[in-house]
Amino acid sequence: MAGLARFTISEVEKPKISAGILVVDDDADQRSDLAEMVGSLGFQVATATGGAEALQKLASFPARVILTDLVMPGLDGVALLKELTSRGDRTPTIVLTAFGSIDQAISFVHDLKAFWFLEKPVQPAILQTLLERAIQQSYLVEETERLSRQLSYQGVLGDLVGSSPPMQEIFSLIRQVAPTTASVLITGESGTGKELVARAIHDLSPRNGRPFVAVNCAALPESLMESELFGHEKGAFTGAVERRAGCFEQAQNGTLLLDEIAEMPLGTQAKLLRVIEESKVRRLGGTADIPINVRVLAATNRAPDIAIQKRMLREDLYYRLNVFHITLPPLRERKTDIPSIGAALIRDLNRKHGCRVTHLNAEVVQWFDGLSWHGNVRELRNLIERAVIMAGEGEIQMRHIPAAPAPHLETPQSPNADDKTLLIRPGVRMSDVEEAYIRLVLRHTNNNRRRAAEILGLSLRTLHTRLRAYEASIRRAAASQSRAE
Numbered sequence: 102m103a104g105l106a107r108f109t110i111s112e113v114e115k116p117k118i119s120a121g122i123l124v125v126d127d128d129a130d131q132r133s134d135l136a137e138m139v140g141s142l143g144f145q146v147a148t149a150t151g152g153a154e155a156l157q158k159l160a161s162f163p164a165r166v167i168l169t170d171l172v173m174p175g176l177d178g179v180a181l182l183k184e185l186t187s188r189g190d191r192t193p194t195i196v197l198t199a200f201g202s203i204d205q206a207i208s209f210v211h212d213l214k215a216f217w218f219l220e221k222p223v224q225p226a227i228l229q230t231l232l233e234r235a236i237q238q239s240y241l242v243e244e245t246e247r248l249s250r251q252l253s254y255q256g257v258l259g260d261l262v263g264s265s266p267p268m269q270e271i272f273s274l275i276r277q278v279a280p281t282t283a284s285v286l287i288t289g290e291s292g293t294g295k296e297l298v299a300r301a302i303h304d305l306s307p308r309n310g311r312p313f314v315a316v317n318c319a320a321l322p323e324s325l326m327e328s329e330l331f332g333h334e335k336g337a338f339t340g341a342v343e344r345r346a347g348c349f350e351q352a353q354n355g356t357l358l359l360d361e362i363a364e365m366p367l368g369t370q371a372k373l374l375r376v377i378e379e380s381k382v383r384r385l386g387g388t389a390d391i392p393i394n395v396r397v398l399a400a401t402n403r404a405p406d407i408a409i410q411k412r413m414l415r416e417d418l419y420y421r422l423n424v425f426h427i428t429l430p431p432l433r434e435r436k437t438d439i440p441s442i443g444a445a446l447i448r449d450l451n452r453k454h455g456c457r458v459t460h461l462n463a464e465v466v467q468w469f470d471g472l473s474w475h476g477n478v479r480e481l482r483n484l485i486e487r488a489v490i491m492a493g494e495g496e497i498q499m500r501h502i503p504a505a506p507a508p509h510l511e512t513p514q515s516p517n518a519d520d521k522t523l524l525i526r527p528g529v530r531m532s533d534v535e536e537a538y539i540r541l542v543l544r545h546t547n548n549n550r551r552r553a554a555e556i557l558g559l560s561l562r563t564l565h566t567r568l569r570a571y572e573a574s575i576r577r578a579a580a581s582q583s584r585a586e
Contacts, residue, residue, distance in 0.1 A: 125169035152176025189307025193235035259301035279305035289429030292479030311355030319364035337386025457494035
């Protein structure tokens, strides 16, 4: 809050004398007159003869506002605004327009997010007012971004939550790599939040106004993989009844996340490597290459070196993607984050289910601290979602927690407990004990239901029936809560 206390509107107006204004006009006389007028108002001024030169000047001249003509040869005012938008440049832009093109200028303010338009000939008093307001907006945007960065140091970055040292290190890496164009390889166990890291990189990058496209390589049949990535022309194969843009085209000027990259067929990996290196893609059945400008992020829950040894990941593709590497820690290595993650999940799940749950009570937090969390944050979310539905409002207590997900493992009361131990507190219903034991056996067999049924002394059909009943009870509880609301 100290930063906010120091930041006032009057201070925004003080730096006027040092604020730089870039004047862009192809007409030499008008450019000179406008630059002289801007200078007389007390601003630093630089000039450019068109959009292309303006982009070059911005690399060295710290403009607070851009004052640009609309109609110019080459890269005109429209193209300049579009290019600034694609780069994520938020410098306020005032569009100069001649009589008769005001409607068009207003559309640019709306569609291309220009700050405002100014009709020629320019009146000094009006120009001064607009420049001062644009500079004020520039400083406000800068301060908002500074405060957002400050918040990220305090345990929240996008949808990622955690104040533990491992997560603060992750936040630091994200902030470092986000403004660049480097490819990033994100690794970590299932459920640790790899896609959330990718989204945070995109949101903090200059591409944040552009598409973010995520494709799960493990979920796509091999026969459809290339069509999904590269697109196809009508008639390219049986069932291709119309042209379709692939993920690369859909992510143009934005970010593409290739999730579970090690599950992609090696042949497709080779084609992917070529697309990334050449920045061109050709649809299946097409004859022309399509230029692309896409930042590629990749994620996998496999150790890359082992995936390469097992010929699941091409070594050359790995080196191309692994320009920057982020490895997410499992939840069991940052259990101090569980209360803050739980609070964030409760807020989200309250909105989803219309509940009014407030928090996890101390006993639940202590119990969570004793779990192994093989499913990481995804497992925590699933567990809390059920508890939110069961509680409906107020605090989440132990009676709202199903005994299913390896309950009471590694607690202080049982220091020698392992993954084959089930600790049951008095007062738990027999049906919950049965469900807990069935799920524990499933975990022990790595979800091999046939083997679990043999251990439990049940038929496979009976096991399936009981598992369906457990899921149905969750849905009934959600429906009951919804009707109550």
